[in-house]
Structure formats: structure tokens, C-alpha cells
Amino acid sequence: MKPKAVTIKDVAAAANVSRATAARALNGYGYVGGEAAERVRRVARELGYRGNRIAQALRQGELPLVGFIPGDILNPFFSQIAHDLDMALRGSRHNLLIAASQEDPAQERQVIDSLRALAVRGLIIAPASSDRNPQLEEMHREGYPMVLIDRVPEGLDCDQITVDNRKGARGAVEYLIRQGHRRIALIHDDSRIGTARDRLAGYREALEAHGLPADESLIIESPSTVSHAIDATIRLFRRQNPPTALFTVDSLITQGAMLAFRSLGLSMPHDVSLAGFDDFDMATFSDPQITVVSQPIKKIGPLAVEMVMARIQGSRAPARHVQFPTQLTIRGSVSRPRGS
Amino acid sequence: MKPKAVTIKDVAAAANVSRATAARALNGYGYVGGEAAERVRRVARELGYRGNRIAQALRQGELPLVGFIPGDILNPFFSQIAHDLDMALRGSRHNLLIAASQEDPAQERQVIDSLRALAVRGLIIAPASSDRNPQLEEMHREGYPMVLIDRVPEGLDCDQITVDNRKGARGAVEYLIRQGHRRIALIHDDSRIGTARDRLAGYREALEAHGLPADESLIIESPSTVSHAIDATIRLFRRQNPPTALFTVDSLITQGAMLAFRSLGLSMPHDVSLAGFDDFDMATFSDPQITVVSQPIKKIGPLAVEMVMARIQGSRAPARHVQFPTQLTIRGSVSRPRGS
DNA sequence: CGTCAGTCTGAGACCGGTCTCACATCGGGC
DNA sequence: GCCCGATGTGAGACCGGTCTCAGACTGACG
Structure with a gap:
């Protein structure tokens, strides 16, 4: 019930010095006699003295x-x-x-x-x-x-x-465009979080820079979870005239897309191309491995x-x-x- | 440079009471006059008083x-x-x-x-x-x-x-045995950590219980990293007369085995069967999904x-x-x- | 031998709270 | 009108350190 921690007072008493001297010896500041310092340190070790950072913090202001x-x-x-x-x-x-x-x-x-x-x-x-x-x-x-x-x-x-989320997304989408894709879908979450927003902006920029029409029906909003992403992907690719490529704004959504493609029987990269934001372990374990925008x-x-x-x-x-x-x-x- | 935190003394002074009374009002213990308490609380709010847990901790012993x-x-x-x-x-x-x-x-x-x-x-x-x-x-x-x-x-x-690592491993290996496997390899790490040891013990138990000889050459030691596990798996399956099934003692090793099989051109479960300890996300993303011993x-x-x-x-x-x-x-x- | 700087040491204030204790006040019961 | 318990309050100890200050002692120097 009582761990009764050893305090500096105990050490000081045992070493026959004042608290002040004990503190000086233990922390090595100010003047301390060599012999006294030695004694204090030895006693401290024997007693298993273990400073109390809380008390220190109180004096000095803050905890480390x-x-x-x-x-x-x-x-x-x-x-x-x-x-x-x-x-x-x-x-x-x-x-x-x-x-x-x-x-x-x-x-x-x-x-x-x-x-x-x-x-x-x-x-x-x-x-x-x-x-x-x-x-x-x-x-x-x-x-x-x-x-x-x-x-x-x-x-x-x-x-x-x-x-640089915007530029990262733009780069990935431009890469898809350079590969010849024209109907590129995007799945993003509508979070309050700015990152997804910037990635969407990068997507739009890329399309615009290449003179591609932004087809709003290819931009899908979905909560950032694997299962929601699966649903969103399936809806997207069950349409007639589905997109040929998909860009996903985070790794959970990317994973959802991978699973959805598998269940739709679409094989990457033959039937559909996929690029996602954020690298993740599974991206290299899947077959094929996934092209991603990675952050340092x-x-x-x-x-x-x-x-x-x-x-x-x-x-x-x-x-x-x-x-x-x-x-x-x-x-x-x-x-x-x-x-x- | 100086956030000069508001102390209870400041609050007490502003509310025209002693520190003790202020503390009582703020923490709601002991007797405090209704009016005084009200005043203290109002002043505290106005001053933006925000207790100092360190001081509290010093008195009461510990931080939360x-x-x-x-x-x-x-x-x-x-x-x-x-x-x-x-x-x-x-x-x-x-x-x-x-x-x-x-x-x-x-x-x-x-x-x-x-x-x-x-x-x-x-x-x-x-x-x-x-x-x-x-x-x-x-x-x-x-x-x-x-x-x-x-x-x-x-x-x-x-x-x-x-x-229950032992029983978990034993169950998995017995499952492999019931499927007809006789040459079942195991990759484990030799860590100081007891879990791997127990899993190895479970493996041995399973073999013994079914009267199978424990072929020590099928028990491979490898550090618990994906790349070491890949090497170990490749060595194991390049032999003549390779095992028909592999049991891996943790998820990193399991992942290594999956990758090794892929690079060896062995397909699961047709060419080789795999069961691992520990569930992990990728286990359900691979094709086929991996049979594992999972922990709650x-x-x-x-x-x-x-x-x-x-x-x-x-x-x-x-x-x-x-x-x-x-x-x-x-x-x-x-x-x-x-x-x- | 006196002086002075340099060492060493302990007393005690302090950090920001909590809590015990003693004292003051108040109302009610007899 | 007196006594008593219940209430409200402030003074001050305390938690375990750090640190300032002043005093005691030392040795060297003039």
C-alpha cells in the first residue's frame, strides 16, 4: 500500500548533511565538498533514491x-x-x-x-x-x-x-492522363480535413491543365473506411461506360477499391488502372503492386x-x-x- | 515567454477570500458559503484559471x-x-x-x-x-x-x-494435419520472447499427438522481419522434397512467406498451404486470404x-x-x- | 598577522496547490 | 440569556524538491 518513496530528506539525513547539500551533490551544481558529495551519492544509491520529477517540475515549471x-x-x-x-x-x-x-x-x-x-x-x-x-x-x-x-x-x-497534397494529387492524375486515360474517377471523403480537399483540387487542376472536361459524375464522395470505399467503387464501375482509371485520396479508400475490383472481377491494370494517395504496406503485397503518391x-x-x-x-x-x-x-x- | 499562469492565489485575491476558501469553492469540499463560492467560481472563470495538476500531484502523490x-x-x-x-x-x-x-x-x-x-x-x-x-x-x-x-x-x-500460444499453434498445425499434410515446416524467430517459444512447443505437440516424426530440418529459425522470412522460406522450398505446408509464428514472417511463395511461383493453396499466427490486415487482402490463428x-x-x-x-x-x-x-x- | 577571495554548508523561502485546525459566527433549544 | 452544534473562514503546515543567502572556514597574499 505504501511504496514510501525515498526522498531527498532521507538521503540527506543518512548522509548527515542538509537537504541543500544533498541536492547539490546529486545534481552537481554549486560548491560541494568532494567527500560529502561522494557520501551523498553512495547513500542515495544504497537507499535507491529516485528523484521526484513532480516536485522538480513544480519548482521549475514543467515536466519533461x-x-x-x-x-x-x-x-x-x-x-x-x-x-x-x-x-x-x-x-x-x-x-x-x-x-x-x-x-x-x-x-x-x-x-x-x-x-x-x-x-x-x-x-x-x-x-x-x-x-x-x-x-x-x-x-x-x-x-x-x-x-x-x-x-x-x-x-x-x-x-x-x-x-504538398495538391501537387501530389495533380502529379498522379497527370500520370494517368499521360498513360492515355480520359475518364478518370476520384473517390474522396468529405472530411473537415483539408488534406482531402487539396487532393481533390489537384485532381481538378490536372484535368483542366490537359483540357479534359471534369465529369462531376466521376467524383464520388465516400467516408474514409474500407467498406464504404468498396461500395462506392462498385457503384462507380457498375455503370455503363465506366471510367478507365481511378484515383483514391487515401490509403483506406485505395484498399477498398482494390477489394471492390477483385469482387467485380476487374483485373488491374488490364481492365482498370488505380493510383492512390499515401503509400501503405499492402500496396506492395498486392498483385499488381499499387502505384501511389507517397509522403516522406x-x-x-x-x-x-x-x-x-x-x-x-x-x-x-x-x-x-x-x-x-x-x-x-x-x-x-x-x-x-x-x-x- | 511568460504565460504567467493564473494561480489559485490570484483567484483568491481577486475574490477577496483566502487560498483555502478558494480551493474549497473550486473543488467543492468542506464548508463554503454559497455567495463566496459563487464569487470564486466567477472570478476563476474570468481570469481563465486552469488548475495546476503538478502541484496537486505533489500534494496527493501522483499524476493521473x-x-x-x-x-x-x-x-x-x-x-x-x-x-x-x-x-x-x-x-x-x-x-x-x-x-x-x-x-x-x-x-x-x-x-x-x-x-x-x-x-x-x-x-x-x-x-x-x-x-x-x-x-x-x-x-x-x-x-x-x-x-x-x-x-x-x-x-x-x-x-x-x-x-494461449501453445494451444493456438497446436490447433493450427493439427488443422494442417487433418487436411492431410505430413511434411509441415515451421519458421520461427529465436527471440528472447516467450511467445515464439510457446508456439514452437504447440507445433511439436501437434505432430507428436498425431504420431508424426518431428523433422528438425523443417524447423527454421529466422529473425522476425519480412525480408529474412522471405529468405528462409525460399531456402526451405527450394530443397528437393519440400514441405507441403508451412506454419509461421508471427505476422511478419507470414507476410514474408507469402511474398516468397509468389516469387517462387508457388500458388496457395494449390502448390503449398500456409497458416500463420496472428491475424493482420493483409491476410484478408491477399488472394487467397490467409488462414491464421487470431488473438482477441x-x-x-x-x-x-x-x-x-x-x-x-x-x-x-x-x-x-x-x-x-x-x-x-x-x-x-x-x-x-x-x-x- | 590581518584581509580577502574562494569553498563549503545549512537555514529557510518558494513553487501551487491541499488539508488540518482553530476560531468566529449564527441560529435554535431549553 | 446561555450553551451547543453546525457553518464558514483563514492561518499555516505540508508535499519534495530547488535555490538564494549568509555564515563559517580555508588558504594565500601583502
């Missing part, structure tokens, strides 16, 4: 904690980032507190409050919504260390790491830590906006359309 | 934090559990601190120390090794709230949640939280050992061997 608020850790994108953050923070002797927003702005608000009450030194957030966010705006105004990743709410000029995901975590630590250390530099380019990873799921 | 030490968050098994822990802890108003051990006992030790220094109230650990672990043993002796998941070091009798993974997180919270609340009940049964999920990757 950084919070991470992903949409959902289950998403491999975020678990990769969580992993990288964990690793990178260890280098700065900080720990990582993770609390998912479940892509729900209300929950996000609450989670942010609860992390701030813990006096977390900084926050790395993937905002659940791209609407204006007064809470984040105020934190930014206060100079609270925070870094936005993946998505950015409107009107918030703080450190951020994003990816492994760079995001380390960079986010670097940014947030700089703020924690007091940097007042203007907000950094890093936008990574994407890369089109060409695999086997795209070919020229039949009969062209 | 629970630590989770997985082998590696990138592993979908652990990210599922992390997600479930996060959700479940929210119900108990606790936050989740995640620090991976990278499956390295030294790192694990260090991570445990650093979490304990943060006065985390309890720990949920997937130990990196099944060797005796003096550190965990001592914590257990002290009555520190902790729950072991997935793996258990020798000689540590504390709350734990595992899966979604039950682990919530149960772990229930257990650790019970300890945190002071339960001195004897250690609970929960062992979930596994389930053989039969899909399309197994058939009768050719020519039988």
Missing part, C-alpha cells in the same frame, strides 16, 4: 513531457509518426504523451485541455478540423510551443509540417521534435512552414487503357 | 498518468492496444504515456525508470524479454500497479494478460486498464492471470496436399 494528438493512433500514418516522435524525444530526455482526438474537434478540445493541465511543455497536433480553431489560436498567441502536422486549420500561423513520412516526426524543442527552448523565431513534396511511386497498377 | 511500454508502436498489434488503452483510460480520467522498449531490455529498464520518476500511477508492459527481470520483480514486491501483456518474464507473479486483441487493452486501475485504487487481491484462447480463422490458404 511533450504531447502528441493524432487523429487516431490506429492509422499507420500516425503510428509511424508516434514511433518517430518517441525515438526523437528520447534524445532530448522528454517523454511522449499520446491522446488521440478520434478526429473529433470536441474531443480534441478536451484532450488539449487535459494535456495542458499536465503542464506538458509542448504539443504536436494533427488538427481534426481545418476550420478556424480559437483554442489553438489562443495558445499560439500565448506563445505556447506547438507544431501542427499533416493538416492546418485556417488562419493559424504557427510552426507546421505539411505535404519518416521525416515528419524528427522534424516536429526539432521544431517543438526549439520553441520550448524559447525560440521566438517566426513560424516555420515546412511543406514536403510528395513522390509518385510507380508500380504496376496503371497501364494504358484498353483499346488505346 | 498510466504508462504503456510496448515493444514497438509500429507493430499493429501494439498500436491497436495503445488505441484501446487511450480510449479506456479516458473513461478513468487518466492519460497515457507511451514509451517503446524497442524490444531491448536495456532500453526497457531505462524507460521504466524514467516513467516511474514521473510518478506514473501504473504501468502496462509488454516485457522485452522472458528472462527473469529483477527490476519488475522489485516493483511487484513494492506493490507497484502493473499489468503484463502478451509476454511474461519467468518467475513474476503479477497481473497478466496473455494468449481488442479485449486486451480494456482489460489491462481495468486491472491496472483496480491496483491503483488499492486492490490487494492476488494476481490475476488471464489467458485468452485463440481462434483458428480458416480462410483460403490451406487445402489438401497435392496428390493426396
Whole structure:
């Protein structure tokens, strides 16, 4: 019931010095006699003294904690980032507190409050919504260390790491066009999240740049889950005069499309071509492997830590906006359309 | 630079009461005059008072934090559990601190120390090794709230949640035997981790129970990565007289085997049958889908939280050992061997 | 030998809360 | 009118550290 932790007072008493001296010996600052210091350290070891970061934090202001608020850790994108953050923070002797927003702005608000009450030194957030966010705006105004990743709410000029979604999508769609496709469908989710929006914009740009009519009936909205994507794909390809290629805006939708093609008996890339945004493991396990727009995901975590630590250390530099380019990873799921 | 947080002293002064009264009003304990309480609450709201959990924690002992030490968050098994822990802890108003051990006992030790220094109230650990672990043993002796998941070091009798690896593996191998297979290979990793060991034991048991000779040349050791597993599988099936079926002890190895079969031109289940331990997304995306031994993974997180919270609340009940049964999920990757 | 800088040390304030205790006030019952 | 319990309040201890300050001691230098 009582782990009765060893306090510095115990150590000091056992070593026959004052708390102040014990603290000096243990933390190595100020003047301490060599012999006394030695004695204190030995006693501390014997007693199994293990400092109390809470007390330290109270005095010094904050705990060596950084919070991470992903949409959902289950998403491999975020678990990769969580992993990288964990690793990178260890280098700065900080720990990582993770609390998912479940892509729900209300929950996000609450989670942010609860992390701030813990006096977390900084926050790395993937905002659940791209609407204006007064809470984040105020934190930014206060100079609270925070870094936005993946998505950015409107009107918030703080450190951020994003990816060029528009250009990435445009590149993929142009690639399809260059392969000869003219009827290219798109499945996207209507989330509040800006990334999907930008990817849709890139799609439209590509069509326009090549003088192709944007056939709105080829643009389908579907929740970002595998099963919804299956339904959407099936509806799309059961029509008469179906598209010859499909672009999907995230990996879950891409997976849904793959399954739908299989159940429709359409084989890639012979009957239909597929390109998706976001690389994912399965994309290389399927046959054929899937052509995707990939993000430099492994760079995001380390960079986010670097940014947030700089703020924690007091940097007042203007907000950094890093936008990574994407890369089109060409695999086997795209070919020229039949009969062209 | 200075967020100059509002303290209870500020609130008390502004409301013209003592700190004690302010605290009583804000936390609703003891006697407080209705009018005074009202005033304090209003002032607190106006000033944007936001308690300081660190100070509270110092007085009361601990922060509302629970630590989770997985082998590696990138592993979908652990990210599922992390997600479930996060959700479940929210119900108990606790936050989740995640620090991976990278499956390295030294790192694990260090991570445990650093979490304990943060006065985390309890720990949920997937130990990196099944060797005796003096550190965990001592914590257990002290009555520190902790729950072991997935793996258990020798000689540590504390709350734990595992899966019946032996029986699960045995069931899968017996299923292969019942389908008529006689030459069944196994690929496992030699990790310090007990789970792989138990699965190997289950394999041997199954063979023995059916009077099949254990051909040691069919038991291959390979690090648990996709690429090593590919090599191991290729070596195994390039022999003359190759096995007719393969059992793999974890999902990474299973994936390696799938890829190896593809590159060897062996088609499942016609040329070779495959069963693996652990379900994983790709198992249902491949063609054919893979027969696996699946764990009730979604039950682990919530149960772990229930257990650790019970300890945190002071339960001195004897250690609970929960062992979930596994389930053989039969899909399309197994058939009768050719020519039988 | 006095002085002074350089060492070492302990007392005690402080961080921001919680909580115990003693005191003041009030109304009701006798 | 007095006594008593119930209420409301503030002073101050306390949690476990950190850190400032002043005092004691040392040795070297003039």
C-alpha cells in the first residue's frame, strides 16, 4: 500500500548533511565538498533514491513531457509518426504523451485541455478540423510551443509540417492522363480535413491543365473506411461506360477499391488502372503492386521534435512552414487503357 | 515567454477570500458559503484559471498518468492496444504515456525508470524479454500497479494478460494435419520472447499427438522481419522434397512467406498451404486470404486498464492471470496436399 | 598577522496547490 | 440569556524538491 518513496530528506539525513547539500551533490551544481558529495551519492544509491520529477517540475515549471494528438493512433500514418516522435524525444530526455482526438474537434478540445493541465511543455497536433480553431489560436498567441502536422486549420500561423497534397494529387492524375486515360474517377471523403480537399483540387487542376472536361459524375464522395470505399467503387464501375482509371485520396479508400475490383472481377491494370494517395504496406503485397503518391513520412516526426524543442527552448523565431513534396511511386497498377 | 499562469492565489485575491476558501469553492469540499463560492467560481472563470495538476500531484502523490511500454508502436498489434488503452483510460480520467522498449531490455529498464520518476500511477508492459527481470520483480514486491501483456518474464507473479500460444499453434498445425499434410515446416524467430517459444512447443505437440516424426530440418529459425522470412522460406522450398505446408509464428514472417511463395511461383493453396499466427490486415487482402490463428486483441487493452486501475485504487487481491484462447480463422490458404 | 577571495554548508523561502485546525459566527433549544 | 452544534473562514503546515543567502572556514597574499 505504501511504496514510501525515498526522498531527498532521507538521503540527506543518512548522509548527515542538509537537504541543500544533498541536492547539490546529486545534481552537481554549486560548491560541494568532494567527500560529502561522494557520501551523498553512495547513500542515495544504497537507499535507491529516485528523484521526484513532480516536485522538480513544480519548482521549475514543467515536466519533461511533450504531447502528441493524432487523429487516431490506429492509422499507420500516425503510428509511424508516434514511433518517430518517441525515438526523437528520447534524445532530448522528454517523454511522449499520446491522446488521440478520434478526429473529433470536441474531443480534441478536451484532450488539449487535459494535456495542458499536465503542464506538458509542448504539443504536436494533427488538427481534426481545418476550420478556424480559437483554442489553438489562443495558445499560439500565448506563445505556447506547438507544431501542427499533416493538416492546418485556417488562419493559424504557427510552426507546421505539411505535404504538398495538391501537387501530389495533380502529379498522379497527370500520370494517368499521360498513360492515355480520359475518364478518370476520384473517390474522396468529405472530411473537415483539408488534406482531402487539396487532393481533390489537384485532381481538378490536372484535368483542366490537359483540357479534359471534369465529369462531376466521376467524383464520388465516400467516408474514409474500407467498406464504404468498396461500395462506392462498385457503384462507380457498375455503370455503363465506366471510367478507365481511378484515383483514391487515401490509403483506406485505395484498399477498398482494390477489394471492390477483385469482387467485380476487374483485373488491374488490364481492365482498370488505380493510383492512390499515401503509400501503405499492402500496396506492395498486392498483385499488381499499387502505384501511389507517397509522403516522406519518416521525416515528419524528427522534424516536429526539432521544431517543438526549439520553441520550448524559447525560440521566438517566426513560424516555420515546412511543406514536403510528395513522390509518385510507380508500380504496376496503371497501364494504358484498353483499346488505346 | 511568460504565460504567467493564473494561480489559485490570484483567484483568491481577486475574490477577496483566502487560498483555502478558494480551493474549497473550486473543488467543492468542506464548508463554503454559497455567495463566496459563487464569487470564486466567477472570478476563476474570468481570469481563465486552469488548475495546476503538478502541484496537486505533489500534494496527493501522483499524476493521473498510466504508462504503456510496448515493444514497438509500429507493430499493429501494439498500436491497436495503445488505441484501446487511450480510449479506456479516458473513461478513468487518466492519460497515457507511451514509451517503446524497442524490444531491448536495456532500453526497457531505462524507460521504466524514467516513467516511474514521473510518478506514473501504473504501468502496462509488454516485457522485452522472458528472462527473469529483477527490476519488475522489485516493483511487484513494492506493490507497484502493473499489468503484463502478451509476454511474461519467468518467475513474476503479477497481473497478466496473455494468449494461449501453445494451444493456438497446436490447433493450427493439427488443422494442417487433418487436411492431410505430413511434411509441415515451421519458421520461427529465436527471440528472447516467450511467445515464439510457446508456439514452437504447440507445433511439436501437434505432430507428436498425431504420431508424426518431428523433422528438425523443417524447423527454421529466422529473425522476425519480412525480408529474412522471405529468405528462409525460399531456402526451405527450394530443397528437393519440400514441405507441403508451412506454419509461421508471427505476422511478419507470414507476410514474408507469402511474398516468397509468389516469387517462387508457388500458388496457395494449390502448390503449398500456409497458416500463420496472428491475424493482420493483409491476410484478408491477399488472394487467397490467409488462414491464421487470431488473438482477441481488442479485449486486451480494456482489460489491462481495468486491472491496472483496480491496483491503483488499492486492490490487494492476488494476481490475476488471464489467458485468452485463440481462434483458428480458416480462410483460403490451406487445402489438401497435392496428390493426396 | 590581518584581509580577502574562494569553498563549503545549512537555514529557510518558494513553487501551487491541499488539508488540518482553530476560531468566529449564527441560529435554535431549553 | 446561555450553551451547543453546525457553518464558514483563514492561518499555516505540508508535499519534495530547488535555490538564494549568509555564515563559517580555508588558504594565500601583502
